[in-house]
Amino acid sequence: AQSVTQLDSHVSVSEGTPVLLRCNYSSSYSPSLFWYVQHPNKGLQLLLKYTSAATLVKGINGFEAEFKKSETSFHLTKPSAHMSDAAEYFCVVSVLSGGYNKLIFGAGTRLAVHP
Amino acid sequence: SQTIHQWPATLVQPVGSPLSLECTVEGTSNPNLYWYRQAAGRGLQLLFYSVGIGQISSEVPQNLSASRPQDRQFILSSKKLLLSDSGFYLCAWSPTSGSVGQFFGPGTRLTVL
Numbered sequence: 001a002q003s004v005t006q007l008d009s010h011v012s013v014s015e016g017t018p019v020l021l022r023c024n025y026s027s028s029y030s031p032s033l034f035w036y037v038q039h040p041n042k043g044l045q046l047l048l049k050y051t052s053a054a055t056l057v058k059g060i061n062g063f064e065a066e067f068k069k070s071e072t073s074f075h076l077t078k079p080s081a082h083m084s085d086a087a088e089y090f091c092v093v094s095v096l097s098g099g100y101n102k103l104i105f106g107a108g109t110r111l112a113v114h115p
Numbered sequence: 116s117q118t119i120h121q122w123p124a125t126l127v128q129p130v131g132s133p134l135s136l137e138c139t140v141e142g143t144s145n146p147n148l149y150w151y152r153q154a155a156g157r158g159l160q161l162l163f164y165s166v167g168i169g170q171i172s173s174e175v176p177q178n179l180s181a182s183r184p185q186d187r188q189f190i191l192s193s194k195k196l197l198l199s200d201s202g203f204y205l206c207a208w209s210p211t212s213g214s215v216g217q218f219f220g221p222g223t224r225l226t227v228l
């Protein structure tokens with residue numbers, strides 16, 4: 001069965017320092033993986049997606065993620081945090097189910113950015 | 116480009132009252148449509164999905180129902196709200212083929228008192 005584990009429920013960084021949000025997945029076949037961001041009381045915005053092309057995926061707002069099959073990981077990184085990056089981040093795996101691509105969400109990581 | 120709309124943005128309703136939340140998508144045809152609920156401090160729970168007009172699948176048994184009267188319109192309803200129906204409701208769409216992810220609307224904050 002496919003699943004996603006986000007290893008940290010909260011991450012706190014200082015503005016200008018690197019961001020690392022960790023995600024491990026479980027999938028019986030080559031997965032499609034996504035990172036979404038949600039600001040308070042807003043919908044989810046797609047940051048980036050991996051769909052079996054390049055293993056290093058670049059997304060919006062300077063974020064990127066690397067698909068590592070040997071480690072079953074898809075960690076999200078950003079070289080330098082900005083105050084506007086404070087939000088909740090969801091790692092997601094896509095599963096073909098009932099004729100559509102069902103999304104399996106991780107529990108989320110809340111990122112706090114301090115001045 | 117595609118856009119997705121939800122209304123109302125916020126709603127406060129008494130227990131036992133009916134509910135109707137609307138979602139519309141522009142700029143695409145025959146999308147898959149989804150309703151999610153996000154309870155406070157929790158992840159997203161898929162409530163319903165639809166692969167076409169009049170085709171609704173329910174993921175979990177509950178007090179809610181969904182309908183798709185038009186290709187790009189998805190409605191979430193209840194005849195009698197419960198306190199436990201409070202939450203943040205998100206509508207999403209995706210293309211019918213390929214795994215490109217889903218695209219979410221701005222959400223509706225529902226508070227049942």
